[in-house]
Amino acid sequence: MENEDIKRELSLATTFGFLDNHQSGATSELLPQLVSNEPNDTLWEHIRYELQTCQSFSFAIAFITEDALTPLKVILADLATKKITGMILTSNYLMFNQPKVFTELLKIPNITVRVVTREGFHAKGYFFEHHDYYSLIIGSSNLTRAALLRNVEWNLHFSALKTGAVTKQILNQFNNEWQQATMLTEQWIEEYRRLFEANQMAKSRVTIENKFVNKIVPNRMQSAALKELADLRKIGEKKGLVISATGTGKTYLAALDVRQVQPKRMLFVVHREQILQKALDGFKRVLGGKDSDYGILSGNRHEEHAKYLFATLQTISKKEVLESFTPNQFDYLLIDEAHRSGSVSYRRILNYFTPIFCLGMTATPERTDDYSIYQLFDYNIAYEIRLHDALKEKMLTPFHYVGIQDYEFEGRMIDDKTPLRLLVTKQRVNYVLKQLEYYGYSGTQVHGLVFCSNVIEADEVAQYLTKNGHPAVKLDGSDSIKQRNQVVSQLEQGQLEYIVTVDIFNEGIDIPCINQVVMLRNTQSSIVFIQQLGRGLRKYKGKEFLTIIDFIGNYKNNYLIPTALTGDISRSKDNARADLALQPILGLSTINFTEVARQKIYEAIQVAKLDSFATLRADYQELKQKLGRIPLLLDFQRVGGIDAEVFADNSQLDSYATFLKKMKEQVDLSEYEGQVLSFVTKELINGMRRHELLLLKLLLKKKVKDQDFLQILQENNCYLNLEVIESVTNILSLNFFDIKSGKDNKAEKYGKRPIVKHENGEYRFNSKIEESLKNSDIFYKLFIDVVATGLNKANNFNAKQPFTYYQKYSRKDVCRLLNWSKDVSAPMYGYRVGEDECPIFITYEKDNPEKNRSARYENEFFNTGLIKWYTRSPRHIDSKEVQQLLAHDCNMNFKVKIRLFLKKSDAEGKKFYYLGDAQVDLDSVREQLIQQVGKKPRAVVSMNLKINEPIKYGHFIDITKR
Known part of the structure; x- marks a missing residue:
């Protein structure tokens, strides 16, 4: 906009925001508004939008956490390609900022960072420069994940001209602090780290360790599962299956159920010896009792007389071992990773023992090798908690998913047909290393898991990583269990930084320390995608979040990514596109794509047949x-x-x-x-x-x-x-x-x-x-x-009214819900003025504006509560339908109620989001001529429609961002 336009719009915004909310016409990004982290209206969404539209930016933020930097880096990476830079002014106040935060800030090439070292700097402001004005967010929020996404914060988002007094006052204050602050350098970070660690040691000396061990109590979802299991037994069922995402406490749930059943003897069967001791320790914490109550039956331990026996599949399935027990020896039989129970060894155990109750536990029931584990457990699914539910319940570590474009070779991005030799070039691996370093990890050392598409690629990648100072080992299906366990131990102890693998760690592995998951392969399955993503979601001391870095090539299956991340089951293309555009927030987990990666996924969605x-x-x-x-x-x-x-x-x-x-x-x-x-x-x-x-x-x-x-x-x-x-x-x-x-x-x-x-x-x-x-x-x-x-x-849907906000309706649906006698949706097109109600259907972006005559007069949102709308042509102010829309009584009660429905483009299908009721702004009504190529101009009537309930900010950004 030109300078005079900006002045006019800011004047309208100031009037609307501070003087009279009945005034209208200001654009949304200029409107003053309170941001307090409502659903689809978080501070993060405001900052993301401003960054994507600004010319430069400056942040004055006292406290910064590492978990807020990962999603920010994705946007800053896109800005770097556009030569857009910024300044961040932070502090060492109270030594809140971790030394690693400063290290991560130093990695970002298009920002300059300075540190206020004097006592008491507690500022929280985000400033975005546009052509003739600034947008500013000032309030209570530091640059932390909780402050951006969840906490109840009060932040004022407003705009002001560069020549305005408020703008100059704020920027002068920023510049004064900036001039006095210390430039962030590696040398400064090392000195700060020394002081920080000394401070932490001093704190630890006065901390009294609490050695009191609380009784393990079930969380909300475990309580629900325990009730379902008890109900199953009440009706005489002998078997039950619990489906629970990795890291959600299956072992503790099993122990809690054993505690409520109190069997005389219990048998716990697993297929991997290395988790026996962990399972035993978990049960002991829940059940208590003497050490002699607990025993292990494996290749080198035979404590078969224990009350609670933990056995490996390989040992107890042996004929001579199995028959050393009587069939009714155990009242309670537990099968861990029950999706494997279709194997001959597992079925031999299930067919031999006759417990009072048998519980199967799995995170991945779909991986059954065509054998129905549901049948094995009498189709009794006692409880099911999947990844997205577990994240909402805070049972898992939050994640930051970063979808970035894969390496381009001679101007061509990697796709399904790219030769193997190009997947393992030095240039590609260097590109991968650069991204891993940039997006980082939570904690003091990386514990990474890299998924590759084939064994040769995995081997080459592991070698390249090691040569470049990041010790890595390749593991695949040919490696023995002993070798896998040894490599996992090296990763846990920090001797290795990465395990590079092909599918073998999709499930059935417990490495809680994993803080970075890297996907260097095409997504073939939503199930496998979630399994791989889930490898790092188990909680672990010092791990605040998991970083997931997905290298997205030109793959036909890219459409699976947004639906897998959000758990959407609608098989709807427009839902997948909306997820991609909105980059949704799942609790404290964020989903972020670079622009090129997002475009590749969008292209895959366009050609995919999701409901074939x-x-x-x-x-x-x-x-x-x-x-x-x-x-x-x-x-x-x-x-x-x-x-x-x-x-x-x-x-x-x-x-x-x-x-x-x-x-x-x-x-x-x-x-x-x-x-x-x-x-x-x-x-x-x-x-x-x-x-x-x-x-x-x-x-x-x-x-x-x-x-x-x-x-x-x-x-x-x-x-x-x-x-x-x-x-x-x-x-x-x-x-x-x-x-x-x-x-x-x-x-x-x-x-x-x-x-x-x-x-x-x-x-x-x-x-x-x-x-x-x-x-x-x-x-x-x-x-x-x-x-x-x-x-x-x-x-x-809301039963108390015909339409529900943000639900989607076709024109035929609207005809029915407005109680019209006939389905007149076919000739309706953009709107139909009824006796009492008028539904208006707006397609915000026209797919072929040069061919679509309606694109000659495009609708435009001024703000989240105001949109410009045009009648069909030819229409005049004195046309019957226009007069019907304008008719009102002396109290400004309109005769015809306007129902507003909108979709972003025709690519989203036949249904429109319901945005609520709207009223005509009578001062905005204009008759104007629309020019058409090769035709005479035709008259239309334009008017602004005020939406009764302003659109949620996230939806608004999705609709209006081009």
């Missing part, structure tokens, strides 16, 4: 194995790896029954039964409005009187008025869909006749459906499954 039939088949087969029966849609919604709505959205499937037939399952339905299932699946399973679903559920038992229907709606807190009751009848009679002829007529596609009849104050199914529900078990089962699934999904 092959993918659905694999999901189905996996869940069928897990359940031991044909899965229903509700099973997918509750425990499957995919959202049930994916089946409904698939254009090749009329209903789930169609899919089951393709899977060669026995599904005998009449043509009409298939049409009815198609209707409830395609139209109602999304759960956006629970009214129809609740009525159908009631009708499965009996005919329903009007008052009974109203009562059930009230009991479920559903919004209620005459219009919505009439709309329900209209939907279930199929009148809503009866708008076209032939193949396009949805009513004919759904069987034409009303699904539900409403006569004489009573609802009932039509006679054909009543007959089918009575005589066809499979139809009844599939029908009630869709209804139950829809009601399950309805929990994602």
Whole structure:
């Protein structure tokens, strides 16, 4: 913007922010606003946005922690390529800043750092220079992970001209401090480290060690699992399976369950000898008792008479050892890493012993080598806690994921077909080393795990690392258990910095000290990706966070990365794109991509088929194995790896029954039964409005009187008025869909006749459906499954109003939820002015502006609560629909309520995010001419729409950032 434009916008922003919030028109980045770490509106998101749009920056921050620098480095790396630099002024006040923080700051090439060494510097300010103005964030937040993401902080984010008094006062203060501060150098850091360590030693001498050992008590999720296990036993079940992410305390959970069962004898079976002693020690902490109660049965220890016996698979599965025990010798049998229990050795043990209860534990049940461990444990999944749940519960170490572009060779990025010789060139390994050094690790020494795509590459990488002063060893499947254990021990003791491997450490390894995971391979599977990422998430003394560095090439499977990181099961491209753009925050874990890496993933998402039939088949087969029966849609919604709505959205499937037939399952339905299932699946399973679903559920038992229907709606807190009751009848009679002829007529596609009849104050199914529900078990089962699934999904929506903020709706969905009598979505396009309500659908970015006439007048957000909007052409201020939108009474109550829906681009599909209600800013209404190439100018009316609930900052940035 030109200087005069900036002055005008800042004047509007100042008026809006400090004088009168009814005034409008200022752009969002200029508006003063309080930042207090609300969801999707954290300080980190504000800083990230400002850095990505500024010309230079200056921070005055007293306290800085290493865990805040890792995500910051990703953005600064992109800025360095644009020659954008910054200054950071920090302090040694109270010796809060660790020496390593200063070392990490010195690594960043495009910043200059100085240290205020006088007592009492406690400033917290972030300043971003733009063309004619500064954006400033001043408040309570230091540069720490908690302050950026979680703590309740008060920070004012505002803008001011460079010539403004406030700007000059702040910058003068910064410059005065800067001139007096000490330049950060390696020599200064060494002197500070000496003083810091002396200070820490002095503190430690006055610290009294607390030797009191508290009784181990279960955390919230362990408590829930213990209850489920107890409930299983109450109903007579003999087996149970616990699925729990690595590092979430499976061993302690097992010990706590043993404590609540109190068996006479227990047998714990593992397949790796090196974890026997750790498991025994964990049980002893929970259970207490004499040392003689605990024993190990392995190749070199035979303490088989212990009350609590910990045995290796290799030893106890031997025929002579196994038969030295009676089948009922143990009341409680524990199988660790139960996904391996399909092997002959494990099955021999399970078939021999007859305990009162058998518990299997695993982090990765999917890795079963085609043998169903679910069947082995009678399909009793007692409890399941996956990675994302564990992070939310703070059971794991937070991580900083860094997705960066892989090495380019002669202008070409590494891809699926890159020859092996190029993967191990000196230039590529030097590039990798530079990135590892830049992004760093938590703690005093790196303990790294590097995943490569093949053994030759792993060997070469290990050699290059060692030659460059980073001792590393390659391990693969050909190495013995003894060799692996020895190398792991060397890593733990600091004799090695890196283990370079190919897949063998995906699971089944416990190295808590790992503080850096490096991915030098294409992502082939979400499961493997999470397994590898999870290797470093176990908590460890001195490890505040895990750094994950993913080298992203031009790979076709890149689309798996955002969905794996967020745990999204929708198989939706627009959700994957949103995750990529928003770079979400998971508790105290951050996800960050460099611009080039983000673009490579975006390109992979564009061409991927996330909901292909092959993918659905694999999901189905996996869940069928897990359940031991044909899965229903509700099973997918509750425990499957995919959202049930994916089946409904698939254009090749009329209903789930169609899919089951393709899977060669026995599904005998009449043509009409298939049409009815198609209707409830395609139209109602999304759960956006629970009214129809609740009525159908009631009708499965009996005919329903009007008052009974109203009562059930009230009991479920559903919004209620005459219009919505009439709309329900209209939907279930199929009148809503009866708008076209032939193949396009949805009513004919759904069987034409009303699904539900409403006569004489009573609802009932039509006679054909009543007959089918009575005589066809499979139809009844599939029908009630869709209804139950829809009601399950309805929990994602606010029952007390038609629309829910930030949920996505198609134009047809909006027609239904506005209680319109017909589906008029096809000719609606950008908006439709109804008698009382007007939905407006905005596509913020036009994909082909040179071809798209609507792009001639683009919508523009001024701020998070104000957007410029244009009518279709030709329209004038005195046009009927414009006058309808402007009509209001003396109290400024508008006759027509505007509902605002928006998507970023057409690439996001047919659905729009609901942003809330909006009102016309009457002072902004203008009639103007739109120029069109080769055509006469056409009149439109522009106006600003004020959104009642301003958009969350994270969503706003996603929408407006180009």
